Amino acid sequence: MRIALDAARDxxxxxxxPVGAVVVRAGAVIAVAxxxxxxxxxxxxxxxxxxxxxxxxxxxxxxxxxxxxxVTLEPCAMCAGAIAHARLxxxxxxxxxxxxxxxxxxVRFFGQPTCHHRPEVFGGIGEREASALxxxxxxxxx
Amino acid sequence: MRIALDAARDxxxxxxxPVGAVVVRAGAVIAVAxxxxxxxxxxxxxxxxxxxxxxxxxxxxxxxxxxxxxVTLEPCAMCAGAIAHARLxxxxxxxxxxxxxxxxxxVRFFGQPTCHHRPEVFGGIGEREASALxxxxxxxxx
Numbered sequence: 350m351r352i353a354l355d356a357a358r359d360x361x362x363x364x365x366x367p368v369g370a371v372v373v374r375a376g377a378v379i380a381v382a383x384x385x386x387x388x389x390x391x392x393x394x395x396x397x398x399x400x401x402x403x404x405x406x407x408x409x410x411x412x413x414x415x416x417x418x419x420v421t422l423e424p425c426a427m428c429a430g431a432i433a434h435a436r437l438x439x440x441x442x443x444x445x446x447x448x449x450x451x452x453x454x455x456v457r458f459f460g461q462p463t464c465h466h467r468p469e470v471f472g473g474i475g476e477r478e479a480s481a482l483x484x485x486x487x488x489x490x491x
Numbered sequence: 492m493r494i495a496l497d498a499a500r501d502x503x504x505x506x507x508x509p510v511g512a513v514v515v516r517a518g519a520v521i522a523v524a525x526x527x528x529x530x531x532x533x534x535x536x537x538x539x540x541x542x543x544x545x546x547x548x549x550x551x552x553x554x555x556x557x558x559x560x561x562v563t564l565e566p567c568a569m570c571a572g573a574i575a576h577a578r579l580x581x582x583x584x585x586x587x588x589x590x591x592x593x594x595x596x597x598v599r600f601f602g603q604p605t606c607h608h609r610p611e612v613f614g615g616i617g618e619r620e621a622s623a624l625x626x627x628x629x630x631x632x633x
Contacts, residue, residue, distance in 0.1 A: 429568065
């Protein structure tokens, strides 16, 4: 999560909402990404999506069955769907997101009968730092 | 929808689940994509995601506010989330998807309070042909 938080800080410095994500396989980091929809001109360029895509390139596979995703913010519906498609084994996330989250809020995607793959989910990891990054970012822009 | 169905046929020929998507702006097609997670080694490479990303590149913007998405199959949660993030004005889709759909099935994402943008939605357009493509594809693989 330390690496994901560093990526979130990079996002903030670039003027993006500070969220970072890391894909880990067998104890090794295989992809790191910072949220970048503005820089990339890509509405899908959340940290999770970028990290999943990068990891899939590293493994040359469209499924990441033995991999874990670490992300500083509770994933949204788009990212939760991508996590299921990627067949990620475990999801570790930091701050909860009552507005846009889709894991413990909103559609609670992994608990739905139409969800075809449920990772093990662990929330609240590095939550304080992840939340502070987001709070400071939005406070500075007000 | 004719163009999206042609893209779906291309996907089937490439061994991918036959789904095609098109982004239209002011009556002009600005992006066309076929479902390609296997070929691209990318679990997020649904037709909708690829079309949205391509359209955003064309417009050099991370929002597609004056654009419509045409897709041959009811979008999943990942793609419904991406449609909301992209602020697409209207969604036209073909076949309903009781198993993986997230518009009229499953999480019914656009009806959720945590959904921050709701396109106008029109389902069942070109449904018969879109469904036949999917049925033939899966029948041939059994």
